[in-house]
Amino acid sequence: MIRLSSIRDSFEGVIPSVIATMDASGQPNISYLSHIYYIDERHVALSNQFFSKTSENIRNSNRASAMVVSGRTGVQHILDITFKESLQAGPLFDRLSAHLKAMGHAAGMEEVMRLRAIDIFHVEDCRLVTPVAPLELPDPAKEDPGCDHLSRAALIVRDIGAELDPERMFDTALEGLNQRFGYPYALVSIPNEDEQKLVTIASMGYRDYGFGSEIPFGEGAIGVAAVSRQPVRISDFSRGLRYVTAVQATAGSMPDAVIPLPLLIAPLSQLAVPMMVRGRLMGVLFVESERNFAFDYRDEEALTIIATQLATGLLLAERDSHDGEPAVVPPSPPEIERPASRFLVRYFAHDGSLFIDDDYVIRGVPGRLLHHFLECYLAHGQQDFSNREIRRNRAIALPDFKDNLETRLILLKRRLDEKGGPIRIERPERGRIRLEIRGVPQIDVVQS
Template identity: 40%
Template structure:
């Protein structure tokens, strides 16, 4: 009986080189080493096309190949009978393999040599276990499925986005021992993602941005595919230098660089999974670990299912945000003048060019969240403290980019930046769709002029 390909997925992690045999038109066999065999699905694998070599010349003439893969734990060998189908040079499979190859190249000191030209897709005709006593195996990991069940159950109890994201990140740690994680959401301009929530970092990094298509999160978002890397890889890391470079690129929409991306400096393992509903990208869950090879195919399976559930929950909450109850709700009544603030006055400056806001001389936030806090502070100065999401949505001066923009996510971002940088100003949720602005010190507001 043919062994199930998915049961061999550990052989496709790139930990042990595989070997491929092909045959030329004149009947001369050829054998070569392969840096990795990529699992596509239970009936297909893909091999990296890096150089035009004898293997490639042979399979273009005679599509039959025989590959031997090795289990990196038990050392069991398997022989795969393959038939070459096609080469893909873009799309999810290609991006996935490119990231994996970069990781293997970096791990083995071959970064200058390995370069993916294409993903050669093969049909698996047969899988055979090579007879022999395999070494000790590792037991299956029961915690993944039971942890998934627990994580999903916890999501269902969440009534707002901030709570949902925190519960999800806490669940990753509690049930799967994933200690460094974050959630990013796409800016409606479609060119960048911003961090809405994180867990396990000294600085939350909420509000930090990464460019679509850049680094592991950006590639996962633009290709709409999970990307999993088991070794430290320069190309997929978010160093301050590369972010400065992205920020300086000439497309005119400056990337947030004042807030550092919270990721680990030396991540041994990284996994980014997109939150997708239909053709819409709602966000990316990113997890990482200092340990190499921390995340397996099974972790990716589990996180992909959780990301699917999370996407549904985010969507549901965002529709509830447009709930008729909120729409018919009168604009929040002024609840009398805000309590008198105590202490030394603080200077809040606003630059209208990029909507950036500074507290004394410290950067707080910019963009849509900057415009929101500036509006709230100005109205607060006139004696208001109670606000509603709906009035923000309807306020043309805020220039909310699109009705698709997730206002809740912007408010979470603002709320958390305030909590971290400016604890005497706080956004406190009062009921669904409503919040109060609490100000604990006297403020002096100044509209700054450029230059």
């Protein structure tokens, strides 16, 4: 029997599979399947969304034959399978459900593609289908000799581990994915304070950085990976499918308070991996491509390793930010003369949305942080702040547990840098923040 692990490319769903069954009278029935999932050397899983005839035949005989096709080479294999059990919960069910949910969202067919059960089959035999004409197979001698996902992931993990600055961890990870794996489009999103949306904190390869752009939990590959805590890999979007990127502004904010997600308009492959540590979601690492079949199971495994290292690094950075913080921040140097130029800061208290001269900047905890810095600057000329001071300020409304202050400050810094306006924040040393400002802010607080 051919080892199933040697034909993993045939279980990517790039080319639909075919399942053949027979009823009690010997009448055959053939149906198409969107996907047959590899479990191990002797088992595969099928989503229980068969046509009624196929399902009835399987329940009567417990047997079927399926044909799988490699999306890379077109090589076909026949599997003789027997029904083992049906599952409606568990890690495997969650993984397959996450994949179907992401595909359904992209097609606008979430309910139709919602997984109700998965059927597990034992593979009795796997054999090659002899082609009518010889296939043009890739030349092994021409394949990339450095195509070792584990060693390349290890190098990126090493580089991430060498960084002390959590902001540099993001850039190191994305630069490594580009240089060592050839992934030109990638981003990192982190949960917002109420864990209802993910916020872009780092990106690479796109025309716009999109720092601060949001996507709801459960929406698209990124949102589904966050909700399910499972990797979501889509090898081939069907023609005409588009990743849904429209995110509505928070009610009550100004209508243009939306930062576009920096995603491809028509991707063919996507891979989103949750950044998990100690059962906690720290964010989602995401890559995409304009080519179909750009990512396979080896890419998924490599990104899982890198995402876990990122999550661990962020958790340690958060803990470090609680330790060794200066109890007292040195006073800001006195200003000799403030510039005469003024700019308007409009702050919406109910959701922390903040605008500079009617240009949307950020919302949530980062918006409240910036408002706090500006108020202290106007009242006392203060420009230097400590993490400890920020955590003690109840008006900023940091969560009592998992405040993620470091990532909020990184997001705010990057968003201000991207806007190129009159305000910047710097991190002169661990636990300290410095406000750099050109001009005099006039703050207009909108309460509702």
